[in-house]
Amino acid sequence: MKNWFCILSIGFLVVVFFKTESFAHPHVFINQKIKIVFDAKGVAGFRIQWEFDDMFTTMIAGDYDINKNQLLEKNEVTTIKEKAFSYLANSNYFTFIKIDNVPFNVKFVQHFSATIINKKLIYDFFIPCHVSASFNTKRIIVATYDPTYYSAISFAEHHGAVLDEVKGDIERFETEVMIQEDKSTKIYFDMICPTALFLEFRLAK
């Protein structure tokens, strides 16, 4: 009996470890805040803020804060954008949006900035995603995850998702916002359901 237990434990170990061998596990931890930006017609896009862990901050600052003043000047931000952000275009900027269950590809972002606040690196950028409101409810899911799982992204405990407006009147819309696991999306060998922003909105009656 003991022998079979040992053999089965090998089988289990082999399955567990072999399946996942070639993949990265998270080395970077990101706290995220999303601002849902409305304009006069409806949703204009999402302003994403990523706050990186201390250690990744040190790596980026070590390489790109050239004058080591713990502040990122314009030229340093440009370098960071080029060398430590723009490659994410291949990964949808880790932002996977579905509008009424139809995927929306994030092809570009706007207004990128990088700052160091309280010894934490913060990336801030805007994803344009225009969805006009109607009297029918529209549903948008914004799941943020690194497909390779090199980075683990979680929503900030406070103000993880907030509404914002640009030249619009947010009271024109009825909105409902939730942050929860997106059970329809499974990543990393189906082991992880990413946490996602669920937005429902329509014109107020």
Place this chain on the structure above:
Amino acid sequence: MKRRFFFIILGTVFCSFLLVPCVHSGNPFTTQHADKKPIVSFSKPVILSKVFVKIIDLQKYLKVHMARLVRQAETGGSIKPIILLILAAVLYGIIHAAGPGHGKAIALSYVLTQKPSYRQGLIFSNTVALFHGISGIIFVFFIRFITHSSIMGNLDQYTNITQIISYSIISFIGAVLFLYSFYKIVKKNRTTSSINSKLNSVVPAAVIGCIPCPGVIVVMLFALSMDLMVLSLVLGIAISIGMAFTVSIVIALAISGKFALHIANEKRKKQAVNFEALFELFAGLLLMILGLLFLGATI
């Protein structure tokens, strides 16, 4: 019945290899990758997913606390944060190596083709883990104090080079094991001796482990950013020790299983020798395929 069990496990190992997808696991922030499709393949048991999520949460927790303790150590005045930091680093190494990677799979497949004693297995697994950590330590000091160049850009490049070298050698070792096992079967040399005596196990273990561990590098860089060079080295070593502990458990379990298999089939010695010969043949082939798959994904 026992034979059926054996083949189920052999089949599981084989299927596991076939399902191993090839993905380069570099830093997505600093490296261009063509294919970034979500990793979706098959359903894991729920309990396993939960364990995995716990491992990730614990790593995040430990990293936050390690960062806090390094800052406390920087201010000086007390030994307490340093002791806690070293303990946290060992624990981080244990947890970190429990996740995917760190040469466990290749180390397992290598051990399964051999008949190491517990002592040999522990030497093998510790060499894998310690070289994994030490290569990270060497990388950090080399880049930081000799070339004074970009850590992140060089990490991807350095990892890529060591992966190519490591996977090439692993493929070669796999080929040698396969051909040797094939030769034994053809020549009807069905003794239970393995090629282990001919290959020094420390060498392949060092090869497997020579890919630098990003976990070690990140923590060391953080301490170095505060000019804590000695502490950075101590943390690198502490994490490596933690990783060695985890890899050792995995390898020890594998060796136990192999011993159990051997004992179970002792009464039917001839069949046992046949099974083992086939096992070694398969494992050698699969080790070679795994090495080539990883190499293909890296180049």
